[in-house]
Amino acid sequence: MKPFRVLIVDDSTPIRTMLSGILSEESDIEVVGTAGSGAVALAKLAQLNPTVVTLDVEMPDMSGLDILAEIRKVAPRLPVIMFSSLTVKAGATTLEALARGASDYVTKPPPGGTLPSSIEHVRTQLLPRIRGLGPRQLPALVPLKDTPSKGAMLAAMPVGQMGPPTGMAAIPGLRPDILAIGSSTGGPNALAELFGALNAPLPVPIVLVQHMPPLFTRLLAERLAATSPVKFREAQHGDVLKPGDALIAPGDYHMRLERGNGRINVVLDQAAPENSCRPAVDVLFRSVAQAYGSRAMALVLTGMGQDGLLGCQDIRARGGQIVVQDEATSVVWGMPGFVAKAGLAHATLPLPHIAAELRRRFGQMTVGSEVKHAG
Known part of the structure; x- marks a missing residue:
């Protein structure tokens, strides 16, 4: 058979x-x-x-x-x-x-x-x-009813020559100034769950590549904006990044970030696809690494293929932070799996725990916590 x-x-x-x-x-x-x-x-x-x-x-x-x-x-x-x-x-x-x-x-x-x-x-x-x-x-x-404990799932991936294994709490560096996200198969649901779990926008800009064709990316942005506290919208060429905003790369366009005149601007182009994708996560992540250096944070969610792997190499090499979704809660553990297996991820987390980690890493209160974590 x-x-x-x-x-x-x-x-x-x-x-x-x-x-x-x-x-x-x-x-x-x-x-x-x-x-x-x-x-x-x-x-x-x-x-x-x-x-x-x-x-x-x-x-x-x-x-x-x-x-x-x-x-x-x-x-x-x-x-x-x-x-x-x-x-x-x-x-x-x-x-x-x-x-x-x-x-x-x-x-x-x-x-x-x-x-x-x-x-x-x-x-x-x-x-x-x-x-x-x-x-x-x-x-x-199948939706997971019994998610493993955070301590059990926070086991860091081997980091090989890039440093010793670390957990999320041990990520070096200051609070990130940006959150860059890559997702594909299973991404729309994962994004809805992740940002629906936030009780307020993050205090930094968010840039996102979700593998989708034109029109679908705009509809996804509208859907996420309606179901979360984050102001999602489809990115436009020349947008200036602002804290609290969330920009989704439009279908069939790569999205890059460029620093100039004291601000970060969005550049959209139709250069050749990478990893058979346009927009491609690698394109965005490379530009984020260059623009933000050690103040960048990348999040790789469920998705097919390995788009994002090379961009994560750049972010890690410049001292940025990388988190990936775990295999158990991913529809397809391709994109996050390649990053984890390459030893680039500082932490591998189940989807239900990522929102709390983002709040903690970006200096916000976690649910049920009375302590503000800033680094």
Whole structure:
């Protein structure tokens, strides 16, 4: 039996045919079935026992959200990848689907493209997600009810030639002047949980790369601003960083920081993708290291691939601080895992503990604490 068994749910016959053809060419993927409606999909779910479901956001008989809800009732751990158009309505629905338990999403090919370009678009997006969300990742899809103790999870990663292993409390240097974040698969939910746990904005600017296409990044910023005390918005070229603000790199644009005339400005560009990503975490982190040196702090959350690894090397080399999300609470422990395994992370923390650590590191009161920590 092949390790990845996929059920394709889409009301479009041409889309089902295209997806089946692409996936069937892979030696480790089997298309166990297709469904053109929600009712058929739910009926086939128990019969076919797929390891991954691709689900169209917009279906005729049941909405994608309704189908997802029914899937989660019977298969709470099953990876579900939403298949979404690049429209405001579909983008908003996709973000809601992620909040309700979808594992990830891919965007449909742009209209008007050639068949070969459409196939390549889907192949590039979908295949890594199916493999990244495969059977080995299933335990991370279920919300953790019993999170390990902070002391147990705060074991620092080996740091090799860069210094001895350290815990978060032992990170050297002064209070950081910026928080730079990188995230990908599972990132929207992780960000919502993290910043929803804060009771006030952090006293420093926040810059964030979340791997998403245009439009989706703006919708994510609006969603985070509405559900947390932090003033998230999509970054614009020439923005000046201010404490308390949080800027998200727009889809298809790299975001860099440049210091000049006593202030830090945002520079957006469409230089070549890095790690097949634009925006790329490495691009942002390198500029943060150069602009802030030892006063930089990087946070790498759940995500596929290794974007952010090289940027963390720069931040660590200049004396900055690095924290990564742990494997148990990550949907995919790719981006944070590469940083941790390279010995660059000062601490590896479960997601529910990161907000309190940020408050402590940035000199704010932790929940239930009467002591103000400033360094």
